[in-house]
Amino acid sequence: MKAGLPYSAYEITRVAAQQGSPLSAMQAYRVLVRLIDRGQVxxxxxxxxxxxxxxxxxxxxxxxxxxxxxTIILPNREPDMRALCGAIGFSLSAMVVEASGLCEPCLETLK
Known part of the structure; x- marks a missing residue:
């Protein structure tokens, strides 16, 4: 697996099998859920x-x-979002911040 790349559960099971540790997709999802709950993934x-x-x-x-x-750092995002949600009577349970576009190397290949 290459650092910096995200992997799907199926990609994780494929790599695990190649390395001699067969893993079903269900097992991979269960492990991923535990890692998410711990804040590691x-x-x-x-x-x-x-x-x-x-x-x-x-x-x-x-x-x-x-x-x-x-990774991007957004230090005040959660308190600000909780305040905005609270102002309209909404209880925030999770927040995902993602931006999609093109990285610099990919942009260069298009020039």
Whole structure:
């Protein structure tokens, strides 16, 4: 597996099988859920994939061409969003911050 790339549960099972540790997709999903609950992994919604969690107040920028995901730091996002939600009587349970576009290397190839 290449660092910086998010992986789907099926990609994780394929790599595990290649390395001699067969894993069903259900097992991979169960492990991923536990890692998400511990704050160690985040699901990247736009790719239906998973990556190491960048930390509190973070999100991802995702290249739609090469699928790399980079962490961005947004230190005040959660308190601000909780305040906005509270003002309209909405209880926030989860928030995902993702931006998609093209990374610099992919942009260069298009020039």
């Amino acid at each position: 985040m699901r990247i919604e736009t790719l239906n994939a998973y990556a190491l969690a960048p930390g509190v107040g973070s999100g991802f920028v995702v290249c739609r061409r090469c699928r790399t995901a980079r």
